[in-house]
Amino acid sequence: MPDFTLRLNDPDEFYEALLAAHENLNDEQSQLLSQALVFTFANQIGSVDQLKLLIKETATALTVE
Amino acid sequence: MKGYEIPRYRYHSSHEQLSGEKVTHEVVVIGGGLVGLTTALELGRQGLHVVVLDDDNTVGVRGLASRGVSYAQRSLQFFQRLGIYDRVAAKGVSWSRAQILQNDTCLYEYSLVKNAAEKYPPFVNLQQYYLEQFLVERIAQFPNVEIRWENKVCNVNQDDEQVSIEVETPEGPYQVHAQWVVACDGAWSATRQALGLEPEVRTFDDTWLIVDFELKEQLPPLRVVWIESEDNNGKAIWFHPMADNVWRLDYQIGKYEDAEIAAIKDHAAETVRQVLTHRLNREDIEFELVWVGPWTYRTYVLDSLKHQRILFAGDAAHLKSPFGARGGNSGIQDAENLGWKLARVVSGKAPASLLETYNLERREAALENVRVTTRTSRFLAPRSSQEYRMRTVIQQLARSLPFARALVNGGRMTEANQYRASPACVYDEAAESFKGGIVAGAAAVDARLSINGRAVSLIDLFGVDFKVLIVASFQVKQKARDAAKIALDQGLEVLVVCDGSVIDGLEGEIEFGSDDYGDVALRYGSGDLMVYLIRPDAYVGWRSRECSASALALALKACAGLLVDTEECARA
Numbered sequence: 001m002p003d004f005t006l007r008l009n010d011p012d013e014f015y016e017a018l019l020a021a022h023e024n025l026n027d028e029q030s031q032l033l034s035q036a037l038v039f040t041f042a043n044q045i046g047s048v049d050q051l052k053l054l055i056k057e058t059a060t061a062l063t064v065e
Numbered sequence: 066m067k068g069y070e071i072p073r074y075r076y077h078s079s080h081e082q083l084s085g086e087k088v089t090h091e092v093v094v095i096g097g098g099l100v101g102l103t104t105a106l107e108l109g110r111q112g113l114h115v116v117v118l119d120d121d122n123t124v125g126v127r128g129l130a131s132r133g134v135s136y137a138q139r140s141l142q143f144f145q146r147l148g149i150y151d152r153v154a155a156k157g158v159s160w161s162r163a164q165i166l167q168n169d170t171c172l173y174e175y176s177l178v179k180n181a182a183e184k185y186p187p188f189v190n191l192q193q194y195y196l197e198q199f200l201v202e203r204i205a206q207f208p209n210v211e212i213r214w215e216n217k218v219c220n221v222n223q224d225d226e227q228v229s230i231e232v233e234t235p236e237g238p239y240q241v242h243a244q245w246v247v248a249c250d251g252a253w254s255a256t257r258q259a260l261g262l263e264p265e266v267r268t269f270d271d272t273w274l275i276v277d278f279e280l281k282e283q284l285p286p287l288r289v290v291w292i293e294s295e296d297n298n299g300k301a302i303w304f305h306p307m308a309d310n311v312w313r314l315d316y317q318i319g320k321y322e323d324a325e326i327a328a329i330k331d332h333a334a335e336t337v338r339q340v341l342t343h344r345l346n347r348e349d350i351e352f353e354l355v356w357v358g359p360w361t362y363r364t365y366v367l368d369s370l371k372h373q374r375i376l377f378a379g380d381a382a383h384l385k386s387p388f389g390a391r392g393g394n395s396g397i398q399d400a401e402n403l404g405w406k407l408a409r410v411v412s413g414k415a416p417a418s419l420l421e422t423y424n425l426e427r428r429e430a431a432l433e434n435v436r437v438t439t440r441t442s443r444f445l446a447p448r449s450s451q452e453y454r455m456r457t458v459i460q461q462l463a464r465s466l467p468f469a470r471a472l473v474n475g476g477r478m479t480e481a482n483q484y485r486a487s488p489a490c491v492y493d494e495a496a497e498s499f500k501g502g503i504v505a506g507a508a509a510v511d512a513r514l515s516i517n518g519r520a521v522s523l524i525d526l527f528g529v530d531f532k533v534l535i536v537a538s539f540q541v542k543q544k545a546r547d548a549a550k551i552a553l554d555q556g557l558e559v560l561v562v563c564d565g566s567v568i569d570g571l572e573g574e575i576e577f578g579s580d581d582y583g584d585v586a587l588r589y590g591s592g593d594l595m596v597y598l599i600r601p602d603a604y605v606g607w608r609s610r611e612c613s614a615s616a617l618a619l620a621l622k623a624c625a626g627l628l629v630d631t632e633e634c635a636r637a
Contacts (some may be wrong), residue, residue: 001461002466004468005467005468006465006467006471008468008471008472011468011471011472011487012437012440012472012474012477014472015440015444015455015459015472015474016440018455019443019452019455020164022451024450024453025451026452027449027451030449030450031451034451053426057466058462061461061462061464061465061467062458062461063467064461064464064465065238
């Protein structure tokens, strides 16, 4: 099961790093970067079984009222 | 509008003004605002002769805004030592719960209470002018502290011996001289200007409107933050209780044209009504506006908080956005950090190099506070569609996935900053590898214990002189006794907290506490022996699992500023 409790050791630092990565990009470049990050983060996670669960649960979370 | 009623203080001619005699005061504090008054009171408590120069004759900024609102636990503990806590607690509103919302959805709710046994609440909200009034009235009990109202500083000069201040009064100009000056004259510091110091300022165009209003009914004391509210065109709203059943609705306007602000102010009452009606789900809500005003923010940190004999504190030294209540509280921490150091330097107990550690420690804290508050301001005011998209997604995820809540940045509340690289704290690698407890450079925390069968707060036992805290279990009673003996031999105050047993046969400034609640061991480390050297500002200066006379002596030297490399400080 994916773990949705907080695992990031410094959430604000991560958010800031992500903002910095998008700095000076136009909207399309930003979307491409977001997509590219999905692939590299996924590769870091490794387990496709885990990733499939993450895809499913994340998509569900986006529709919660 | 109702407005705030504030006290006025009388101008008096001073001694040197009347006699023309030159007096060199030990310390002059420039600015009688929150930080200046706190600094003066702390220095007065430490026995120094202090003169405060203030250009106004009242508290608050010309009596208009209520300004700062939230005072953190760390500040409240300091207020206890200053003798104003009871008044602050009685007049203010204690709160510990906060809600973060997106429109009608509560993304999460949290409590800031870390330990139910704590004497001091996480926060007390109080209009700043009340706090300043309490400080003024407390200072009046110290004959060694004099506040000179309507004394406007026009110029400041210094040489190796002293600082000379040109002051303008209703009776004309005169000069004030001091060994040391603490400049607490705010964001537009005249002292900074006189010295030609121009910090690099970062400006932001995110504008907010403060609306303080008196509510004619009682609501629970809850801090409510809307990251996005449909009652404010999808922008943020802050909702805070204060004393006298006055509430603050602080809402984001964003960028605006000057011509628009008058209209926005005119609609303030409607906005309040709309938010309250929506929140309480009924229409019959009575309130009266007290104060309305727009604000925006800038950030800077002076390159150095110490310029020879002049030390900068509060907004004069560093400015940040108000998210997380890091303005007033960090200024109060400046005063707490500086007080004991300046007192020791003036009385000859420590070299002037100790004051370099004020600069190093509080500048590090200021930089951290600017970094943390700027992250919040960027979360609240996204700069691109990508930033906006990130924020939208993380708020959506926060509804169902707990980790996402940590990324919703509705303000990171102020804490006592840790000093990670100070020469006045001894970082013993072996000691820092301990599990638990408090590392050197971090603030001492409160814990409940018993002394002579009476429950007391540990934090209240700190804050006068250096104190050695020995936490030991009964099994290592002999080691605790040896450690206490070493500390007493070095003339230190000692507090031994053991699980109930008294160690006898020791003479000197020694107190015995009993860890009846297990609270001290929980927070300061348990098992074997733990020895802490607590600085007079209730920070951990050093800690160890044993107490050798040489290690303790070295730690004391470091904490007293004797090991500061002043050349290195100058280069930094």
